[in-house]
Amino acid sequence: MGRSPCCSKEGLNRGAWTALEDKILTAYIKAHGEGKWRNLPKRAGLKRCGKSCRLRWLNYLRPDIKRGNISNDEEELIVRLHKLLGNRWSLIAGRLPGRTDNEIKNYWNTTLGKKANAQASPQSKQNSQSFNKRAIEPMTNTQSSKPTLATQVIPTKATRCTKVFLSLQSPPPPTPPPKALSSAAIDDPPQAPLLNHQQASPNLHCGTEEPQACDDDSDFLNFGHWNEFQPSDGGTLIDNDCDKNLSIGSYHSLALSDDLMFKDWALNRCLDDNSTLDLESLAHLLDSEEWPEMRH
């Protein structure tokens, strides 16, 4: 399959961006919006590859980028998410509003990965290998085999789930969402970026979905609907994006337990089809004795 290069490299600027280039790119995107990256440089008058423009915008110029130190809460969240997701930086970043995948990746490589390795005691070395790049790699490979408890990283694809099941049969009683998820998330969306950050900052990418996709079904993000969401048979198909459903809890409510996170994953079937994880096995996993060992 012939793939044309993303852009001709002749006559293009490379390396660090200048303030002028930043200005041009920002102005162009403000005027015309994101997308059409391939044509953007030509139209904007930039001597850059479209890819480069996209990266610069996403990682640096976007107005909703949060710059500065990673807080302790964020750090803890990154660690937890990395446990679950492995090196799925974009997914992790999607849970950390204002942070980019590149930033998180760099932060992990420079700080957290080392911490994790340093903390690895001899007896826990085996478990902590999930922090090790080589240990993670096979699991993050979408062709990887069944996940094992040893690695404890859910192999997922950052692909879209375009359809999910809603049960029409027996609408469950309106049980409140888990405490850690509740009030802040629903009452004050901007304060609960993990749940609703797409609405709070529509430009923020959420996983792999198009920005518009985030806007359409905000109700779906509301955990008031949490219980309508069942992977049961005989359900109704609705359009949805998987990544939204990865929203795993209040951003500042790190009290959210790992098993809640995991259940969220399981319930929302955001696992790769190739993964052989099903709800039964996940339930088994949650019941297993090994699961609590994952927690810190």
Next chain:
DNA sequence: AATGGAGGCAACCGCATAGTT
């Protein structure tokens, strides 16, 4: 003050995948 090493970060590269023709 000079210098060499380490760490951090921005940017690039190649591949994967969804969408389009």
Next chain:
DNA sequence: GAACTATGCGGTTGCCTCCAT
């Protein structure tokens, strides 16, 4: 269904800054 395009993602690289000597 094949070929191709556009975009996104993760790994890697290289430059810059900081710090110890």
